[in-house]
Amino acid sequence: MNCLQFENALSDYLEGAGSSEQQAHLSSCSACSSLLADLNLISAEASSLRESDGPAPHVWTALEAQLRREGLIREASRPLLPDFLLRWKTAWLVPVAAALLIAVGIKLYQAPRIGDNQPLAKNVVPRVPVAPVVSVDDKDILTTVASRPPAQVAAYRNDLDQANAFIRDAQESLKNDPNDIYSQQLLINAYEQKQMLYRLAVDQSDEQ
């Protein structure tokens, strides 16, 4: 069997219906062996593309609007929240700042870099209290952004949901082992994301 004959029947070989002649050719031909390896690699790696991208936030916004127009979404409209603008500017900071102070305290207690010969598993760090995500202040901050274009508001709400989901997952992870540096790092990062969201909303409100 020559390379051309092998290649013409390669499709069957890849489906598991190869012949002994093909097998014999493979063992002696580096070009065909290389081709086969590459095709298998491409096939194996393809599944990594399966969830590789996500749609922009406006896709959900448009979809939700259409679902409402068609009456598929049926819910009572919520009453407007009272104006917390003066109160929340300090009030919302309190629980988030408390959580961050705890998180920063953990960072300061952390051992030096992992590469050093330190008994890291024996790190003694303060327990991180499992604080609930602050939903009341989320509603306040959503009121703040409510005057923006609907697409922005929807995107902001989606981002807030993501940040809250991160906090919840990190808190769950930390419950199993409060000394686990991985879970601690996740929670710190989760709170930092939430803080970024609040800060961006405040900064933009101040400008408008």
Added chain:
Amino acid sequence: MTDAKRPRGNKLSEPEAIERAKQGDAEAFEFLYNLHKRRVYSLCLRMTGNTASAEDLTQEAFLQLFRKIGTFRGESAFSTWLHRMAVNVVLMQLRKKNLPVVPIDETTEGEEEGTIRKELGAPDERLAGSIDRLQLQRAVDELPPGYRTIFVLHDVEGYEHNEIATMVGCSIGNSKSQLHKARIKLRDLLRVNRAEKAGKR
């Protein structure tokens, strides 16, 4: 995204969200959308190679799904149902635009084989080892539409040839041969890309 299907504290699970969506619950719709959006969007993007089209098709797929959610009885996995719907939406769009869903004329093979024959005897430049996912993504986007459809449905999304044949309206043999050609074409594209990168360094 296995974590998204597990209940998060007192949050929804997928079966609960489906039941609540049937009642018109906005939060439930959003939950289902967020749970499956990446899979659907990635499929649409890989099949069309175009962000704007992928967004429109993602929206259309979910819209069709949510319109029919009242009829879902749990006979199959919800994700399977949604995914089939998304594939059908994309294929219909490709047909509307007169883009080839799959190459029908098998005599186009001659051109491809000529290219492959030229490669035989060339210095061995294996891809083997690993493939950069971004490069693979770009290479898939460069595939002719018909090859891209078969490759995405089979290798990326995991459909079998008999399922693909039913969906796109071709023979199982055609599906297999086009998949093979798609992989050969991808190999060429990836090797060219790698050679260009090496030349730039």
Added chain:
Amino acid sequence: MSSGKCAATVTAMLMLVGASLGAENIRKDLHFKVGKRPMISINNPYGPVLVKAGAAHEVVVTAILHSDRVELDQSKSHNRVDIVSHLLPGADPASGIVEYEILVPPDANLTLHSDNGRVRAEKLQGDLTVAANDGAIEVIDCAGGHVHVRTLNGMVSLNNVHGHVEIMSVGGDILMTGVTGTLVAVNSNSGKIEYEGDFAGDGEYAFTSHTGNIEAVAPAYASIDVLARSTNGIVQSDFSLEPKHAPFLVRGANSLSGTLGKAASSVKLFSFSGRIRLKKRQN
């Protein structure tokens, strides 16, 4: 960049800008003299902000306003320049657009804020802070300063950046090529994190995500101390790492720990449910 080249570049930019001016567009040209390491702040809700290193001691701003619903507020005090696109009543994301092209001294410290416009910073040596909602952020050929990027859903792309880097994103993907420094910290929620580089500089590289996948491509000669873990995602590595003591139980396909070479840089790849891959660069 010499003054002559700078002037030529500005002229070219102005010509390009002039060619694209529509009937309703208003062009503003601003010029400021500054000292060493000036502080420059641009706040532009709608529209691109493109910043490049120019001549020392001067800041050159070209702004194209898309309507009279937006005006430029500019102020300069001591060594600080502030420019704000001020939206007037009736402005919207279309009429409120201002397109900025700015030349700054290479040692300038910059703060750039845009809601949905593209932000690009090139060939800078000072500190750079970028905050954006949806617009893409690109940082190219910057070295020596602190780079801080905050975005909600914009894509972040860093190419050939050296120094102290901190990036935070909710849904925007983060792509890094040739990024090294004493600290490179990336915090993402669902955005994917992709890194291709040497992990050089005896630095600390910490990439964390909630659900976003993390992929790092490093050369065979990388000198790194790796700790990777994902609660619900798979962790894969092309490298055969030297085993080392880990601060948590390394179990199965969800975590790995080990060193390569002299373990000069620390690399932490943490995700809650994203897939983590440490890949070997193919030369």
